[in-house]
Amino acid sequence: MKIINPSVMLEDEIDGQAILKKLERIGRTCYKSEGNIKEDSAEKFVKNIMNRNHMSVIEHESISVRIICDRGVTHEIVRHRIASYSQESTRYCNYSNDKFGNELTFIKPCFFDEGSEGYEIWKKSMQNIENEYMKLIEVDATPQEARSILPNSIKTELVMTMNLREWRHFFLLRCDKAAHPQMRQVANLILNLFKANIPIIFDDIEPYGTKVWEIVNKSYYFHEYAEQQGLANSAKEMKERIYDGNTNIDDLIKYVFYGQNQEIADSCVLTKPCSDLTDDDFDKAMTVFLNAVCEFK
Template sequence: MILEKPNIEIISDTSYTDMLKKIERIGRVCYKSEDKIKDGSAEKFISGIIKRGHESVIEHESISVKIICDRGVSHEIVRHRIASYSQESTRYCNYSKEKFGEQITCIDIASGFKYDLDSETDRKKYDVWLEAMENAEKSYFKMIELGASPQEARSVLPNSLKTEMVMTMNLRSWRNFLRLRTSKASHPQCREVACSLLELFSEKYPAFFKDLLEDN
């Protein structure tokens, strides 16, 4: 069995500069202020409309992200709309094959829940979880050996199973997702993914997300 931590990767190829120019051009149609477009005007304009709550304008751009998380977290993520999702399928992926290392991969629970493995209590919880993952792997491969298809054998796989998904949202939907999922009330493992995304987005697309990081 392989253990991994969650991971994120932006796979959109639209540059931040092009996004700024496009959103400013579209947004200024509302005010008929196209004559005010000049070098360096976009970020100030966009920050202003976001501050005023005029976020419909930023729906004209989107970002695609590849997320590696566990199946349980993915079930929470796909509840968000408007979005497009493509996800690793346990119906068709046979984890007994060489390309998967002939193992299942699980997302390490200690990361999202911030277990202190030097603590006796956390260590005991972690060991119980680890044993459950190992048993799930054994049961999965036993079913495969008995002739079960991947879609049959997946029934014994845990929520901690690693999954890869590509998620595309417009900028307004991303802001809503990040507001909700970086909240301290969010599931710790989902919050771990969302907080990493917010930090990355704030660095790469500051006009659209930096205010959320400051409020977080």
């Protein structure tokens, strides 16, 4: 029996600047402004169309990703309909064969600490399943018959292809606090790959679990909170600075949380994951954030 962590890899060699230039050429068709294309105009153009929610333009680019995870996660992934999938088949893969190491491979659950009572119960269950799977193969069960006892934790490999707009939809759902922990773990891995390779398109999406994720995202979408606290002007200023296309959100976050504002830099909320924030912690951080963002230059 083998236990591994989930992993992801890009199937495409991505040139982020080339993608932006392609999207600019396509998007300018709508305005017949091809004459305005310059060597450095693509990034600004794509940012502007996204600010206007003109997302149909980014549908013209698709990316394929290879994912190694458990079958419980892929059951959720394949619910995304505007996509293409190719997946390792337990009907045809005989895991007693040499090419599979004559063993089953399972994905380590992220919610059990190794050595904990829960982890040991899970590990023992996986070992029992491997033993029984091999026994079924020995008594001439076919792989598609023996697979009936395989659990959600069994390792599988999936290649999925989606356009950039659908990838955004995927991340907004699957990187969220409400997502299943293992689904979110995989989605965060993919998002980090995309953010490292493709400028602009995914800059406004942050994986849940980062120290500032919950505060920043809630402050984007819940401006009524600021109004209730008498901070309407701060919320308006923040929104304008984030979406005017001239402020880099990464610079904004670094400034507010780690830079010149010592009140937040010293705040206890930065020393714990967002899932551990109390209501008082969140109220304090939100108030200071909305005020501090107005100081950003």
